Amino acid sequence: MNGKQLSVSKAANSDSSTVPTAASSQKQPSIPLKHFIIKHTFKNISKIPADKRVFTDEEEHFGIKWSLQICYLANCLACFVKCNEPVVTQNKLSDTNIEMRIGKKGGGKKCQEITTVIGQRLPNGTAVRTWLFNRYIEWEQLKKEFLIDDDLVIEFFFEIKKMTGIYKDNLREFDETMEEFSDVVLVVKEQKFFVLSKFLAAQSSYFKAMFLGHFDESSQSEIKLSGIDADDFQNYLEVLYGEPAIDEYTVEGILMVSDMYDTQSVIRKCEEFLLKESKKTLKKKLAMAVRYNLEKLKSKCLSEVTDVNILRSVIPGDFRNMEQSILADLLEKSLSFQ
Structure with missing residues (x-):
């Protein structure tokens, strides 16, 4: 596959689930994901x-x-x-x-x-x-x-x-060995991922617009993605393909990529892991629930705030960094302790 490389990026700290616009073929500034x-x-x-x-x-x-x-x-x-x-x-x-x-x-x-x-x-x-x-x-x-x-x-x-050396070994390969089973190459920081465009389009509204919409990318065989980490994208693809790639080290990066590309099936699997298996602190889980709109996780975290000491433990050093919605929830909780 020797098609032109095109650059597609979305601000990593964006809360929007929007899909590519007509300007997506132009190279945009890349915000570091991690x-x-x-x-x-x-x-x-x-x-x-x-x-x-x-x-x-x-x-x-x-x-x-x-x-x-x-x-x-x-x-x-x-x-x-x-x-x-x-x-x-x-x-x-x-x-x-x-x-x-x-x-x-x-x-x-x-x-x-x-x-x-x-x-x-x-x-x-x-x-x-x-x-x-x-x-x-x-x-x-x-x-x-x-x-x-x-x-x-x-x-x-x-x-x-x-x-380097933090994540697990790859559970599935998306390198040149998969070329005959793919129809597009996604390039992340010089690393190539050979994938099926329609499979990604069925899972992600972002990729659906990219591959099936009226954009330059839909006719290209090699596309450069910006603003994401290659290891996180590898883990994200593994989850999409049914591999058990979510663990304490990978879940945050997978969530960031799946939120960026509006992949609800992967977001649900990450939330399920955080609900049932993760040993992360209550403070960390609540922060992730708020950032990625994980309503089930948010409800569970708030239900575990049962006294003033736990309430204090989930508030960051500067509470002004917290979103107003969660501050209101925690204030309501604090009133119930009196």
Whole structure:
């Protein structure tokens, strides 16, 4: 199959289930699929003793657990990001961008960005799992310019470009060995997937419009997809073809792709996994339920919020990050505890 390559992308953080428009043949900006934000408010900063680290609770994203730390070190603020997943001692997440932002009192932010390889080996054989933003802000400057009521708000923006050795082995191949059983090639970050267009069209309104609608793509044999991860697309296709590809590590990426391409059958299977098998925290499940409109999962999560302590555990460090609808539900819950 040697047809022209065309680029089709949809914003990865879009909540819309729209399908390609006539402009879909034009290359659009690609938003990285594996991206997330950890935001935390550290309180009583001026009371932190020298050299003592203050930790946040763990947050799980794409099957990996993360936490933040700050420290008063050599008269400066030091900030740490830690990957708490033991699997990185044997495998890697590569090409990870981490950007830290701290807001100033009068507006504006101080930012710093690093690119790192999670799990890379040091000469002594240990795997790197902690990154230090050292001597980031002098302590006196911090108190004058950044603290609000002795609180410090820090945001970390993560972009994971490639995960290596974390996912399971492929359960089904979509490479050149499947060429004679396919009629179109989908290309994701240089990786080719040989698939049947009508099978995808029957499962996804996005692909139905692409392959059966009046768009340039419907007549092409090779199409480039942007804004998604090749491993996530592999896992998504495996679920479509009936393979048991959903697990704690893959479910979030599969959900993102299936939501992006409006594939309700895969979304239902992911929701079923989260309802019956997943060991993710209640906070994580609720966040995923809200993001992907998983109503059954949302109802189950809310039913498990039975006291004030559980309510507090599902609220993020900055509750303003939560959607208004779920805030209203949690407020109603809180009133029932009184």
